[in-house]
Amino acid sequence: HPDSESTYEPSLESLPTDGAQPGVHEGVPTMTVDEFNQGRKIFFERCAGCHGVLRNGATGPALTTDRTRDLGYDHLHDFITYGSPAGMPNWGTSGELSEEQVDIMARYVMQDPPMPPEWGMEAMKESWKVVVPVDQRPTKKMNDLDIENLFSVTLRDAGQIALIDGNNYEIKYIIDTGYAVHISRVSASGRYLMVIGRDAKVDMIDLWMKDPSIVATIKVGLEARSVETSKMKGWEDRYAIAGAYWPPQFTIMDGETLEPLKIVSTRGMTYDEQEFHPEPRVAAIVASHYNPEFVVNVKETGKVLLVNYEDLNALQVTSIDAERFLHDGGFDSSGRYFMVAANARNTIAVIDTKERKLTKLVEVGTTPHPGRGANFIHPELGPVWATSHLGDDSIALIGTDPENHPDNAWKMAASIDGLGGGSLFIKTHPNSTNLWVDAPLNSEADVYHSVGVLNINNLDAGIEVLPIAEWADLGDEGAQRVVQGEYNKQGTEIWFSVWNGKAEKSAIVVVDDKTRKLKKVIKDDRLVTPTGKFNVYNTQHDIY
Ligand code: DHE
Secondary structure, eight states, X not given: OTTOOOOOOOOGGGSOOOSOOTTOSTTSOOOOHHHHHHHHHHIIIIIHHHHOXXXXXXXXXXXXHHHHHHHOHHHHHHHHHHOOTTSOXXXXXXXXXXXXXXXXXXXXXXXXXXXXOOOOHHHHHHHOEESSOGGGSOSSOOSOOOGGGEEEEEEGGGTEEEEEETTTOOXXXXXXXXXXXXXXXXXXXXXXEEEEOTTOEEEEEETTSSSOEEEEEEEOSXXXXXXXXXXXXXXXXXXXXXXXXXXTEEEEEETTTOOEEEEEEOOEEOTTTOOEESOOOEEEEEEOSSSSEEEEEETTTTEEEEEEOSOGXXXXXXXXXXXXXEEEEEEOTTSSEEEEEEGGGTEEEEEEXXXXXXXXXXXOSSSBOOTTOEEEEETTTXXXXXXXXXXXSEEEEEEOOTTTOTTTBTSEEEEEXXXXXXXXOEEOOTTOOEEEEOOTTOSOHHHHTOEEEEETTOGGGOOEEEOHHHHHTOOSOSOOEEEEEXXXXXXXXXXXXXXXXXXXXXXXXXXXXXXXXXXXXXXXXXXXXXXEEEEHHHHHTTOO
């Protein structure tokens, strides 16, 4: 997170604890206990997302001691300072880490990784709180908010979300949540907004209350990225599920109170080599519309788990071999096929949630990163789902209509030029003819200050580049990375975050979809490090 300046202080119990003693190996630089603890904290906050808590690697390479001691202190020190084009942030030269901290981290990754604690039912129950019991909640909507056009906006380093009115751009509420909320999801009824912090704190917000606020909360682990609720007809709002990075597990909860009901570990064998992996993290989770199931994507083992929630005491989990390093993804336009990126394997796995099987593994560009992807009807190829890439500047189009366009189905039917490498998110809307793509992790400021937009009816016409950061007019301070487009409910405008450091000003830029012209800049001192934005209606109905 090159632009975040976290002041988050994890409680001691949420830090990896011991076993390992710093500096006991021959040839390995020593550390004081204080330095070792600083290293633990920095690694947990900055590095574990890509390299894994146990450092076995995923989005980033493995940093196990056999490798780091081989690479040596100087190499590690330089790498941490300057980063790499492959995606390692330049922690030193960006000023994110001080010279002293770079030195600590170079020595730290040469020590054995400490084993973090487990987080089972007792810990979960202790953290669980029903703030407003179900019988004290309203039975109808008690406010005059246009709930369906609200945007839930992550204020990453503030540990908050903002609820912003999609009609008049007013910040209606700022709600304290876990640290660095990763995603927001909306329950099937549209009433409950679920958010999950990087610190694995799940907060459930009741949008029907006069003043929407948290009605239940729980911590499902020490580090997490995904939350979802049951969407199958007859099971609406019944269950919630959250996936954790550490401990590697998922938890099924009551959909109205977040009471933890079932915890399932994902530790086990990789799908291909069938060797034990100690840290298979839970990445994206979606709810099936065809079966009473959650689709749980396990990163390191490369398995997609279909978790049937009909009987939690006789839990049926169908484990589909897919590809390793599953990360993010979304449904095709029919809502039947789930397209998930196995990012380090340059592959999109297509899961048929109706027939409950793997349909295809599709090879795309380098390190696909779709967010939820983008669905549209291509004039020749028919319905397609699109992803951009972290590792190259292409956009891959995969045909999703085996009935009427079998020749293009489940393969990369086209690859077109996008904005640039370092892309994270791509977006369109059923009412739009625009396909928008960002590149916040590109190394060139001109590129990460912009978004690109293509006409889906004439993709050959090339990309128009819009200077979003310039439009935000925030001055010269900070990196101002432009990230993640999200449409309003009507599909008439698209919002982008201009993501700056915690001490700097950020903004949200709203672009008119038809004219591609600036419509509004939302600036407010409370908009600290805005990243993900989730329109309630689009999120509830999987519209992207
Ligand atoms: Fe994300 C989605 C994990 C870095 C913003 N991110 C996801 C999902 C996963 C994930 C597993 C899918 C969740 C789902 O659909 O259930 N993200 C990770 C990481 O492991 C990683 C690479 C490193 C880390 O340490 O977290 C990472 N992500 C980032 C960022 O740096 C971003 C840009 C800013 C931030 O807030 O941290 C970021 N990730 C997002 C957003 C989504 C997301 C906005 C949802 C996109 C959507 O449209 O659905």
